[in-house]
Amino acid sequence: MRVFVTGASGWVGSVTVKSLIREGHEVVGLARSDASAQLVESLGARAHRGDVTDIKSLQAGIEGCDGVIHTAFIHDFSKFQENCEIDRRAIAAMGEVLLGSNRPMIVTSGTGLFSFAPLATEDMAVPASAPVPRIASEHAAEALMKKGVNVSIVRLPPSVHGVGDHGFVPILFNLAKQKGVSAYVGDGSNIWPGVHRLDAAEVFRLALEKAPAKTRLHAVAEEGVPFKKIAEAIGRQLNLPIVSLSADEAAKHFEWFAHFASMSNRSSSQKTRDLLGWQPKQISLLEDIAQLDYFKSKN
Numbered sequence: 001m002r003v004f005v006t007g008a009s010g011w012v013g014s015v016t017v018k019s020l021i022r023e024g025h026e027v028v029g030l031a032r033s034d035a036s037a038q039l040v041e042s043l044g045a046r047a048h049r050g051d052v053t054d055i056k057s058l059q060a061g062i063e064g065c066d067g068v069i070h071t072a073f074i075h076d077f078s079k080f081q082e083n084c085e086i087d088r089r090a091i092a093a094m095g096e097v098l099l100g101s102n103r104p105m106i107v108t109s110g111t112g113l114f115s116f117a118p119l120a121t122e123d124m125a126v127p128a129s130a131p132v133p134r135i136a137s138e139h140a141a142e143a144l145m146k147k148g149v150n151v152s153i154v155r156l157p158p159s160v161h162g163v164g165d166h167g168f169v170p171i172l173f174n175l176a177k178q179k180g181v182s183a184y185v186g187d188g189s190n191i192w193p194g195v196h197r198l199d200a201a202e203v204f205r206l207a208l209e210k211a212p213a214k215t216r217l218h219a220v221a222e223e224g225v226p227f228k229k230i231a232e233a234i235g236r237q238l239n240l241p242i243v244s245l246s247a248d249e250a251a252k253h254f255e256w257f258a259h260f261a262s263m264s265n266r267s268s269s270q271k272t273r274d275l276l277g278w279q280p281k282q283i284s285l286l287e288d289i290a291q292l293d294y295f296k297s298k299n
Contacts, residue, residue, distance in 0.1 A: 002026045015197050067103050069106045153215070157194050161285050163291060165295065168192075172257075186244065196288065223266050233290060
């Protein structure tokens with residue numbers, strides 16, 4: 001297949017490109033800069049210049065392709081709601097090109113949308129009234145499903161880890177360095193699911209190759225890692241005290257990240273494993289954090 005991948009130079013997108021090419025697919029990767037284009041081409045893909053705010057570039061990238069994997073997202077939390085709406089418009093625009101065909105489109109979402117549930121499963125749909133801006137991506141995908149577009153959703157956990165991680169765990173790492181302690185909230189029993197980015201990439205590829213339309217998938221290797229253990233692993237890395245904070249103390253310590261630090265999001269991926277034949281092979285989140293070079297940049 002010839003596959004259009006957005007976010008092709010990103011943390012998950014770049015390894016998804018590698019997985020696709022390794023399995024014989026041809027990849028056209030969205031690149032928003034010269035540096036991104038150079039990275040995309042170094043992976044063996046063809047770079048297509050544009051970005052998620054440029055609708056025409058997105059639609060042009062899909063022309064001549066047999067499928068789409070959408071991993072791009074603007075990770076600027078100071079404009080989170082705005083960026084979620086940008087994602088909604090990007091998904092809708094790409095779906096327009098796919099109308100009337102059976103070409104698959106894989107959209108990225110997050111298991112964190114279901115932190116209210118004791119266990120997040122693939123069968124769950126996001127409530128229309130959920131007070132989380134990120135629901136925009138799933139609602140955009142669901143709107144396309146109703147129009148007959150062959151769309152599936154891959155939900156990623158809060159931690160998509162690997163050497164060079166620049167997501168939620170490094171935010172905690174940097175906060176610990178700044179504050180002089182590695183902290184957790186209360187007894188730290190709230191849990192984060194996790195997946196290594198190489199395992200996540202396999203879910204995206206397999207979803208493109210195998211998933212029926214309207215499928216929801218969870219790229220989750222570990223159902224839940226206690227937040228206290230994550231804080232302890234970071235504390236050991238930095239040789240810092242590990243402390244428990246009250247809710248009020250946590251709000252001051254974690255600032256805008258306090259919601260995520262207290263979030264509990266046990267998530268299952270059993271149906272994804274059964275449907276795709278996916279079995280995670282990489283090391284666990286805590287094993288990854290323990291590596292001395294974990295926080296070093298690496299593509």
